Amino acid sequence: METLGVVVNPIAGMGGRVGLKGTDGKLEEARERGATSRAPDRAREALRTFHERKPNCTVYTATGVLGEYAARDVGIEPNVVSDPAAVRNGDPARPDDPAEAETTADDTRRAVRAFLEHEVDLVLFVGGDGTAVDVAEVLEDEDESSTDDGDPTPMLGVPAGVKVYSSVFAVTPADAGRVAAEFDRIESREVNDIDEAAYRDGEVRAELRAIVPVPVAPALQSSKQLASGSVDSLAAGFAREVDPDRIYVFGPGSTVGTIEEELGIDPSPLGVDVWQAGPSPDDPVSSGDFLARDADEERLLEVLDGPATIVVSPIGGQGFVFGRGNHQISPAVIERADGLEVVASAEKLDGLDSLRVDTDDDAVDEDLRGWIKVRTGRFTTRLVKVV
Structure with missing residues (x-):
C-alpha cells in the first residue's frame, strides 16, 4: 500500500x-x-x-x-x-x-x-x-x-x-x-x-x-451478537451469594439485566446501575438499596464509598469486558472498585477464544489482563483469558 x-x-x-x-x-x-x-x-x-x-x-x-x-x-x-x-x-x-x-x-x-x-x-x-x-x-x-x-x-x-x-x-x-x-x-x-x-x-x-x-485480518471486528441465551440459573446463583454491605455496579446488557431482575431491580438495559446489598446476612437482597440508575462516570465515583464489585458481561462478538458500550465504567471507576465479576452464558463463551479490554488506560488494561473466572451458571465457572 x-x-x-x-x-x-x-x-x-x-x-x-x-x-x-x-x-x-x-x-x-x-x-x-x-x-x-x-x-x-x-x-x-x-x-x-x-x-x-x-x-x-x-x-x-x-x-x-x-x-x-x-x-x-x-x-x-x-x-x-x-x-x-x-x-x-x-x-x-x-x-x-x-x-x-x-x-x-x-x-x-x-x-x-x-x-x-x-x-x-x-x-x-x-x-x-x-x-x-x-x-x-x-x-x-x-x-x-x-x-x-x-x-x-x-x-x-x-x-x-x-x-x-x-x-x-x-x-x-x-x-x-x-x-x-x-x-x-x-x-x-x-x-x-x-x-x-x-x-x-x-x-x-x-x-x-x-x-x-x-x-482482512483476524483482529477485525466480527458481527455483534445482540442476544444471549437464558441465564436464569446464573442470576439465581449470583443473588444467592451477594455480600452484605457490598456495593454492586451493574454494567449494560441482558445477561447482567437478568441478575438485576433477580435482585428486584428494574434495570436500565443499556446503562450502568448501582445497588448496595442490605446489612442483614440472612437476607441481603430484600434489604438492599438501589443507589443509582443509568449512572454516568461522575455519579459512579460519588456512590462508590465502600467495598464495591463491578459486574459485567462480554459485549458483542469480540468479547469486550470493558471499552464497548460501558464507557461510564471508566479507569477511575475500575480502580475505585475492589472486585470484578464477569458473567456470561456457556453458549456465549463457546463463541469466544478470549476476553478483551480497551479502557483508554494502558496500565488499567494491563492489570485486567490474564486468566479470570467467569460465572456461567448457578454453580459453574470457567477460566477465560483476558488479552
Missing part, C-alpha cells in the same frame, strides 16, 4: 462516560456534563503503529483535529487535502480542545471525497458507527471510489465511538494501524447503525446501512 486517507471524528465517543450512550443530537449536553474527546488519542495510537510499519507511505488527511494534528503528533508529514474551515469561513477544525470542535458529518464526507480524488489505497477513519456510515456512503456513491486496478476503495475503522456494531472496525487502535499497514486482501463487511434515541431507552435497533470492502 502506497497511499492512505485518514479522517478523525473528534467528537466520537464523547457521550460514553457521561452516560449519554452516544453524541447524536446530544453534543451540547455531553459538553455540559464535562465530556472529553477520546478520538484524537485513539487516532494517534493507530497512526503511530501504522507509521512504524509504513514510514514512507503518503498520508492524506483533513485539517486540524480532523486528522492533521494526530498525524503530525506521531511524526507523519501529511498532505492536507480537505479544509472545512475554508468552506465555512471560520476555524472550527482547529480549536485548542478537540471536544470543542464544531465538526459535522459533512466534514467527514468531504474529506473522504478528497481522498478518492487522490486515489488512496485505503480510507482509515476514527469514530463509531455513525462515522462508518458517512464514510461508506461516499465510497458507495462516488464514481471515483476505485483504485488503479478498478477495485473499490476499502475502509477500516479505529474504534472510538460509543456504538461499535459494524464489522468494519479493528479490535483496538493499534490493531487498526497494523492492519492498515500490512493487509494484502479485502473482504466484504457490514456497516450497521443503531438508533441512538431508542438505544438510550434500552432498545437496540440495528439497521444494515452498507456492504463495503475491508482489509
